[in-house]
Amino acid sequence: MFSRVLVANRGEIAVRVIRALHELGVEAVAVYSTADADSLHVRLADEAVCIGPPPANESYLSISNVIGAAETTGCQAVHPGYGFLSENPNFVEACEETGFVFIGPSADLMRRMGDKSEAKRELQAAGVPLVPGTDALGSLADAERSVKELGYPILLKAAAGGGGKGMRFVSEPSELKGAFQAAKGEAEAAFGDGGLYAERALVPTRHIEVQVLCDSFGGVLTLGERECSIQRRHQKLIEESPSPALTPELREQMEQATEHACGVIGYTNAGTFEFLLSEGEFYFMELNARLQVEHPVSELVTDIDIVREQIRIAAGEPLELTGRAPRLGHAIEMRLNAEDPSRGFVPTPGRLERFRPPLGPGVRIDTFVEEGMEIQPFYDSLLAKLIVQDSDRPATIERALRALGELRIEGVPTTVPVIREIIDSAEFRSGEYSTSFIAEAAGRLPALLRE
DSSP: OOSEEEEOOOHHHHHHHHHHHHHTTOEEEEEEEGGGTTOHHHHHSSEEEEEESSSGGGTTTOHHHHHHHHHHTTOSEEEOOSSTTTTOHHHHHHHHHTTOEESSSOHHHHHHHHSHHHHHHHHHHTTOOBOOBOSOBOSHHHHHHHHHHHOSSEEEEESSOOTTTTOEEEOSGGGHHHHHHHHHHHHHHHHSOOOEEEEEOOSSOEEEEEEEEEOTTSOEEEEEEEEEEEEETTEEEEEEESOTTOOHHHHHHHHHHHHHHHHHHTOOEEEEEEEEEETTEEEEEEEEOSOOTTHHHHHHHHTOOHHHHHHHHHTTOOOSOOEEOOOOSEEEEEEEESEEGGGTSEEOOEEOOEEEOOOSTTEEEEEOOOTTOEEOSSSOOEEEEEEEEESSHHHHHHHHHHHHHHOEEESSOOSHHHHHHHHTSHHHHHTOOOTTHHHHHTTTOGGGSOO
């Protein structure tokens, strides 16, 4: 096991990783920008290093600054969290070249899976069903030719990353030019790469993903699926496990496909295979070669600490359990973002005047925020993740509503009101919803209406 690990991130995920390291008896080194000098992750760490000014490209996205921090503090390994450099193969190579263990998959695998076209080729060869799509689109002219063959509606997607960045829905040819330019610009800003590809948009559809852990000895453990169809701007807002849309037979098919694909591509560490489900058929969408924001959902229904397992795998330890993880009841995660739902979920930085998280049985809060702190405009709007677990789905929904009722956040608009309305809606309670739920409900959920 490592003795000291650098946590190359900020916010709630840095806090989450630091706690896991301490539980394993490992010292944690934090990095921070000048905007985060007083953040919780800095105070929880055994040592902290300032790596630059607030802009992410001068701090958290600076490979040389992060590697320098690891070198000067005597670290043996680096945990990237999610976002920032977590899926950057150049960062993985920089870690390897300077003697640090990267807690995640190899640079080669990350590069292959980060190239969405290559990932699809390899997964297709492994027998995993794919959403019909194109190869990389080098120009608008390429897009016009390829999409004409593919057929509308389509989704333009960033080739170098995920998380809803660089993604645009295009329903007809007249929308393609504007959507292509917007998606390309957003992808360049988020990932430093404006490459795009297109997929046929399956409507209606559900977004379901399978969590996996793989060790370096060929062991594979699938931790079931997460239902991620409640989204805004193609970014997840609420996740749950198990999915109310899957039968046991379909669940096993998805986990079998994931397990087989891991062996074919040589995957190691934690990863998430994302699928679209339409009319009872599932299609591979992409592989996230990193820890996911919504990993606590899987942790609560399997009683497996995914972050600790990541660290153990990277330290050369085998998985204690392979095959299918046991399942425990139901779990729901709600993302509490500093955003104004009535204004299209625009970010709302500012002073957090009050923050009182809910407590009680089956309630977990992953956060870095404290009363009185300034929510910075430079980074993601996520304040906290509220995760609840109970014996079955109806009980978990009631627990989620109870926890949301106890929660107090004041000073900045948040997603809490709309999450409460969604959880309590007839569609969510029935389990009959799709990725278009928020768009379709915009005219009847009060939190989405402008005052």
